[in-house]
Amino acid sequence: MNSEIKIEKIKPDNFDDFLNLVEKLAEYEKLAPPDVKAKERLKKDAFSGDPKYEAYLAKLNEKYVAYLIFFMNYSSFLALPVLYIEDIFVLEKYRKKGIGQLLFNFCVRKAEEKNCGRIEWHVLDWNKLGINFYEKNKAVHLSNWEYYRLDKNRFKDFL
DSSP states (O other), X not given: OGGGEEEEEOOGGGHHHXXXXXXXXXXXXXXXXXXXXXXXXXXXXXXXXSOSOEEEEEEETTEEEEEEEEEEEEETTTTEXXXXXXXXXXOGGGTTXXXXXXXXXXXXXXXXXXXXXXXXXXXXXXXXXXXXXXXXXXXXXXXXXXXXXXXXXXXXXXX
């Protein structure tokens, strides 16, 4: 099946397909999908002169069935860039067909091309399918690190 799957970078003409998959991920994670303004930012941030992220679609038999988003971070201790995977998502009907593996391998190749010191991502603790996938791919769970977030609506507390 992998030879039938094509990976292509998002472009203005497939951007709506990309957004549809982002919405499907939100549904899967039981989260609110991007609103109209967020969709506009996603488009602007993907196609600006200084893109904020890279996104790719996986296409099977002329149907977009998966996507990935990554962007670059930096490690001060390694003094190297870090490829951060924001999303790898495969429509449920197409899981267990090697598509996620193909996208993950694609990220590894991109990290190698960009001379990254590592790849990082987060996975929800209830996503056993994702956890098993990452562990199968020799990823290490960092149990000694806690994940924190400060959302934009709290920035005003510091300004």
